Amino acid sequence: xxxxxxxxSVAATLSLAFILAGCAVGPDxxxxxxxxxADWSAWHGGSPALLGAERQGSFGGVASGDWKAFNDPxxxxxxxxxxxxxxxxxxxxxxxxxxxxxxxxxxxxQGPQLNASAGVTRQRxxxxxxxxxxxxxxxxxxxxxxxxxxxxxxxxxxxxxxFDASWEIDLWGRVRRxxxxxxxxxxxSSALLQQARLSVQAELARNYFELRGTQRELRIARADIAxxxxxxxxxxxxxxxxxxxxxxxxxxxALVAELRARIPALLQQEADAMNRITLLAGAAPGxxxxxxxxxxxxxxxxxxxxxxxxxxLPAELARRRPDIAAAEAQLHAATARIGVxxxxxxxxxxxxxxFGYESVxxxxxxxxxxxxxxxxxxxxxxxxxxxxxxxxxxxxxLQQQEAAVAFQQTVLKAWHEIDxxxxxxxxxxxxxxxxxxxxxxxxxxLVLAAARYKGGLTDFGxxxxxxRTLLQAQRDQAQSTSRLSVGLVAVYKALGGDTVxxxxxxxxx
Numbered sequence: 117x118x119x120x121x122x123x124x125s126v127a128a129t130l131s132l133a134f135i136l137a138g139c140a141v142g143p144d145x146x147x148x149x150x151x152x153x154a155d156w157s158a159w160h161g162g163s164p165a166l167l168g169a170e171r172q173g174s175f176g177g178v179a180s181g182d183w184k185a186f187n188d189p190x191x192x193x194x195x196x197x198x199x200x201x202x203x204x205x206x207x208x209x210x211x212x213x214x215x216x217x218x219x220x221x222x223x224x225x226q227g228p229q230l231n232a233s234a235g236v237t238r239q240r241x242x243x244x245x246x247x248x249x250x251x252x253x254x255x256x257x258x259x260x261x262x263x264x265x266x267x268x269x270x271x272x273x274x275x276x277x278x279f280d281a282s283w284e285i286d287l288w289g290r291v292r293r294x295x296x297x298x299x300x301x302x303x304x305s306s307a308l309l310q311q312a313r314l315s316v317q318a319e320l321a322r323n324y325f326e327l328r329g330t331q332r333e334l335r336i337a338r339a340d341i342a343x344x345x346x347x348x349x350x351x352x353x354x355x356x357x358x359x360x361x362x363x364x365x366x367x368x369x370a371l372v373a374e375l376r377a378r379i380p381a382l383l384q385q386e387a388d389a390m391n392r393i394t395l396l397a398g399a400a401p402g403x404x405x406x407x408x409x410x411x412x413x414x415x416x417x418x419x420x421x422x423x424x425x426x427x428x429l430p431a432e433l434a435r436r437r438p439d440i441a442a443a444e445a446q447l448h449a450a451t452a453r454i455g456v457x458x459x460x461x462x463x464x465x466x467x468x469x470x471f472g473y474e475s476v477x478x479x480x481x482x483x484x485x486x487x488x489x490x491x492x493x494x495x496x497x498x499x500x501x502x503x504x505x506x507x508x509x510x511x512x513x514l515q516q517q518e519a520a521v522a523f524q525q526t527v528l529k530a531w532h533e534i535d536x537x538x539x540x541x542x543x544x545x546x547x548x549x550x551x552x553x554x555x556x557x558x559x560x561x562l563v564l565a566a567a568r569y570k571g572g573l574t575d576f577g578x579x580x581x582x583x584r585t586l587l588q589a590q591r592d593q594a595q596s597t598s599r600l601s602v603g604l605v606a607v608y609k610a611l612g613g614d615t616v617x618x619x620x621x622x623x624x625x
Contacts (some may be wrong), residue, residue, distance in 0.1 A: 117478035118339040125165040140289025141462070142455020145300075156427050170544035183321060185423040190407060191324055194397065197384040198320050199313065208305075208312035215305040219298035225291045228283035233276070233472075240271040254484055255318075275481040278472015278488070283334050285467065290459030293452045300449035307442035310613075314438060318609035320396050320604050327389035329598020331410035334382045341375045349370060351576065364504055364576035371580060375587070422604055425541075427611065427618035433530060436612030443526040444521075450512070450519040457509040463497040496588060530610070537610040548600055558586040 153159045183195050185229035197206065241247055243265050252262055286292055348368040355365050394404045434440050469491040475481035498505065565582035568574045 123543070129551040135309040137566050139287070140292050140455060140578065141458040142289070142293055143451055145296075148444055148447065150431075150440065152430040152433060154430070156194075156430055157540070158430075158536060159531055160539075161532075162539055165546075166539045166542045168538070169543065173539065179437050183317065185499070187421060187423075188324075191321065194320055194324060194393065194404075194407070196315055197397045197399075198316055201395055202316050204399055204445075205309075205316055206314055212302070212305040212331070214304040215298075217293070217330075218480065219302050222294050222298040223289075224367045225294065226286065228281055230279060230281045235276050237274050238271060239274055242598065244270045261265075267570075271479065272476050275348065275475045275478055276469060276472065277481075278474075280468070282466055282468045285465045287465060288459035289460045290456055290464075293455030295620065297449045297452035300445045300452060304442045304445035304508045307438045307445060311438035311442060313453060314609060316396060317613075318605050320393060321605045321608075323389050323392045323396070325598055325601035325605065327386060327393065327408060328387045328410075329594060329601070330382055330389060331412070332594045332597065333591060334386065334410070335377070335532045336594055337375060337382060339379050339585050340590075341372065341379075344368065344372045344375055347583075359572075367576060367580055371583070380572040393589070422601060427609065433534075433612070434527075437450040437530050438612060440523075440525055440530060443523040447516070447519040450516040453514060454512045457505070457512045460505050460508070461498065463495050466494050467496055468492065512557070533610040534607075537603070537606040542609050543598060544603050548593065548596045551589065551596050555586070555589040555593050558589040562586045 139185055160167060184192055228305040233327050247268060248265060250262060284291070348365065351368045354366045355362055390408050391401055392406065393408060394401060397404065428436075433445075469489075471487070473482055473486045475483070475486040480486055560583075562579070562582040564580040566573065569576055569579045
């Protein structure tokens, strides 16, 4: 209930309240500076041989989340489909929307609250209730006590209507700190939405390149089967002519069977990759078979043209990694909640006012004489709660410390992820160069072995070994090409999606 202050006291109270309303107790959040090296090669675990030229790249070019740098229209369409239909992204978007609504709910505490009410009640007072005490106190002056009590206890209708307004003056910044925490929570949800988007896009790209790698291996295997079948016809003809023993056709048939046995496993890998992609797109199995089918008509060993990496400045890592932004926002929210807990130690001052009508019976309801009103401040002062508020402050401080540790851990983890991704990408790039050289040497060896076999200088076993060596070199190179693309996706994700690609495309052989 409002206190009966004189007008001067009310004015003084309001003046003091507005002066104090500029305060906000509790610590202020200060943006955390992320420590970064001068260049990407400064923080490196492992051999210096893995420090590729891309670690000295400069920033510029492709914006975050732009997968068009891979120059693959099918991948671009799939990325757009995933952004529109992926259930995980929809969940993250809903959580972000919830955080925005929660912020609106919290900010509503800053404004006045206005409530209207109206009612008609049928009432009867007790004949032995508190109202009889006053009649008894009058004593002998009341000659018709029993009649008066019966009259007062008769049922009657009570008509009421009016409104109440209240506004809590945010003296100690409790509401402002709560809004600050809600804003930080919304920022964290936004960053987590970006993180979910990046993760889903990277997962799609990884599965897509693995699918194309499997399809490349299938083309290689089918081409090898066709070549081996032609060789079998030649060897069989030589055996039929008595130029070689029957052992040579038997060996060649064994090679053909070995190559054909690889097809079912590759088909299963292809189907698994397609299913993973359709799941990411929120589609049923088989819905994207036409989109994901292998339509390549080029050389079986054709590798995709990968963009050249330009890593940018290490100091920009905090801006580019959504998980770092989310961790800092969570630290900000934890800091603001300390202020909310501290403000609960101090008094709350609420300004209240109300106006309405009350009448027994409907005849005089709405008459000016039936009006009632109240106006004035009220104060709520915590005195004793057995240490609950103090314990809440300690809890919020511990939660802030936990958020600070989580932020530092997130940053450290980010640097390790980047270094590991760059190391893997550099190592696979170096390995592919050697595998390409191995494939060329194996092809030359097969040509020489075939010529010597046809000339009768060696038996068929030499050519067969040379062919198997070439087939294995081709498979290893195809797998390395797929891993190199997947490694580039891992680098992109580790850098927060802001890896950049130059206009010139590098062909990795």
